[in-house]
Amino acid sequence: MRTKSLLLAACFSLAFAPATVAQTVAGSGIAPATVSNSAERAIGFAANAPEGAALAILTADSSLPAQANALLDASGREAVAAAVKAAGFDGSAGTTLSLRGIGTRPRILLVGTGASPTVNALAEAGGKVAQEMKSEAHPIAIVGSFDGAQAADVGFGFAIGQYRFDRYKTVGHKIPATGAVTLVSADPAAAQAAFDGRSKPLADGVRLSRDLANEPANVIYPDSFVARVREAFAGVPGVSIEVLDEAAMRKLGMGNIVGVGQGSPRGSRMMLVRYRGAGAPAAPLAFVGKGITFDSGGISIKPGANMENMKGDMSGAASVMGAALSLAKSRAPVHIVAVAALAENMPDGNSQRPGDVVRSMSGKTVEMINTDAEGRLVLADANEYVAKAYAPRAIVNIATLTGSIVGALSDQYAGLFSRDDALADRVIAAGKTSGEEVWRMPLHKNYAERMKSDIADIRNSSGDGPGASLGAHFVGFFVDESMPWAHLDIAGMNRSSKSTPLVPKGMTGFGVRLLDELARSGE
Template identity: 55%
Template sequence: MRYLAAIALMASALTPAVAARPIAFADSAPQTGALVLPLSSAEDLAAQTGLHEAVRGVVGAALRSADFDYEAGSSLTLRGIGPWSQLVIVGTGDEALDAAALQDIGGKAAAETAQNDGPVTLVATHLARSIDNAAVQLGVGARLGGYSFDRYKYADPKDPRPAGLDAPFTIVTGDAAAAETRFRREGQPLAEAVTFTRDLISEPANVVYPESFVARTQEAFQGVGGVTIEVLDVPAMERLGMGSILSVGRGSARPPRMMIVEYKGSGAPANPIVLAGKGITFDSGGISLKPGSGMWEMKTDMSGAAAVVGTVLSLAKRQAPVHVVAIAALAENMPGGGATRPGDVVKANNGKTIEIINTDAEGRLVLADAVAYADKRYDPAAIVDVATLTGAVVRALGSEYAGLFSRHDNLADQLAAAGQTTGEELWRLPLHPSYSRDVKSDIADIKNSGEGAPGAGYGAHFIGFFVEPETPWAHIDIAGTAWNDADEPTVPAGAAAYGVRLLDRFVQDFQPVPRGKGQGGY
């Protein structure tokens, strides 16, 4: 009965209160609603033969008057021109457009027209002629840029939402039918996976906790082929010797879970890529209690687990020919009567022991069992763990990059390339052999916290300690990129779902990494 209210709240909010506009495709622009023109120069405007010459003249004069620079990210909204309620110019810059840039254009267009009470049309014929897949990427960007999480806001029945705010976002392209087919097959699954991930992260911790995280995931994967979901409860984890994750959950009334989501597409290799995610559904710090200021944001400490599950959802929904496993290491870190104390010693799944120095260094503890279990069970082609792990990485890299650590250069290079392609960029940081000495315990195999800097490196080293040195492994610290304080074209303020686009691209492009002991001092 104690979870009755939370379960009822969760059940009432299984779908977004307000979804982004549906994406459609057409061969020509309707003469109504809002019109969006992506332009790189005045010459681009002159080439818009679908616009009446008089309209082009008025728009050109307005652009000159505003000294519009056409730079990427710039925009100008005009009203009272032609039959449209709103005419928006979005600058594209003069550099070659890639997938990330196209998504930004779509996201900017969606954000600028979000309050238009009627349909929205983006004219992309000139882009589609020169860039393969342009319309699909614009559609993905529009879905992501139009995202909002407002399901708990009061909706006044006397003041209903205008129906026109949910009218389609239509992309005009040369072959609308082909673009639509490709978007439904490739773009829509990715956008839906990012939305699912953002919803999970945005939910309050009284709604999403280990058990309900599992339930949400099971619901999302219903009817998706090639997927198996396995959930380890407390007795199962005890039998497997997962003392590390169990130690984190002991202070909470909500028990931990280890969830394994496996997808194997047609023709995929036997050895999977394993994506392990930190899933602390709320982090109070445990006995090493955090200060109260900003603690509300610790509901997002499960962003890594949400991202790896979202990645598999994207790949599975479009039946990609890959073999991938997401492991969500889920726990709530609370200071209850049974909570783990600083100074305690626990044993992980692979038999290695850990001295607990700081119970607020808990993400690495749940991941220790996740990666050790993955290494033993799957003989994986690679393990990549994702976590909101340290404040140190935020101080080092801010919110522009996630931190990347790896013992294998080839794996790190592939991840960095995927980050550049998708715009979710990584910056590689070192794994120095001295870290092994700095986190050596006097009474156990390793301690979960080092003294002082480099905090991000110590956390990465700790997780890697539980992966065999020959196994290709990388750690991504997303502490600075998981939550946006300000709007960006495809990431409105709030949960970013950082890592879904990155890992989706990485898994699709993955090339086998030679096994062998790399750097890192193990």
């Protein structure tokens, strides 16, 4: 039970009128602290494959690498060669061939990497093994022609490829096999060090993002998001956490973010996680994520079909926290601040209405045209706050902002918008390196005309036109033009309807790898 305050700061005169009655958040019957996902396979490195383990052999062509040949006797090698020839397996990237009944190994899985595989290709091969062998009852050994660092890349792919979210399954659920996976390397110590130093923290960051976004909205809402992230960062050195509640945001004049959440009994929050590694620059790089923990559309309510997926409208916020966790756990020599702008957008007698006017932290006024254009509103106040309080050297927004970007880019790229060519180039490069690619979209000066309001500084929707670009223009309106700024619209990328090697079906954690790479890439 909580009662919303009746007091407003003077600077908030154009914001919402708060609730005048107590509201109750109904219990869900779910106790998230007492349940977890099924255990994953432990990942380790060794010079030899354990006896009795199923073999996953990574190969660039139709021949077996020397490490694999050494694990098979002559008859086993002949049997595999015959099967490869009969199946036409050529080792091209993504191809597989599963064999049983050969020698003493319970199963042999061949996975193609393609010639001269990249870091991402090796990771995808590892993820392919995780997907193909998820029901394998035996421990698994992965062998191939890779050095220590490459073995760590394969291990990373296996780690995020085996991800699952099954903590609420109780009837007829077959718990996946959990036998250990061993990556065979000529230098297992170097492989383990590379994995522990970079790959495992990055996998932990992806896992945090996916967990937050996969959770139902009766479990993850602004306050519980904060609690879950605090738990993830407990004991991680170099980290400081700041959380603004509704009272603090009202005093600061944040009419946008608090206005979005005023129809919900669950109060809005702004969470900022700062990490500064040894030797990092004085000014941080700011990652600002949209954190709408459920988006009904508010008074401009969405159609019912597929509305359940709106629990993932906080994927941007989840991914900035995942990236921060990866960078902090790996003790990267970077300085970042990750911001989650958290609110629940619900219809209620106290919800903001189309036609309302609210004021941002800096005093800019916004006319509400569509209450379902809410993500840009929470980003507006978050951008202004992080710029004032943390003086970052650049701001990068990430958000499931528009359906328009899905129509333009489908699920192949995130949309990139920026006024700064140098920053845009860095984001594009980080996307290619990480495997989370972006495509630059236009920000034309004429978009400002389409977003003009007759009664305020800007309106939150034009009603028609290039929706993704207009939404990006709105977000950028609240960032000083002297500040390097980029905006990523990930509405087509945050959820997958089918499993791929690195992304099991469900929420993807898109952006964690990209932002991690961007922070490490320097100026």
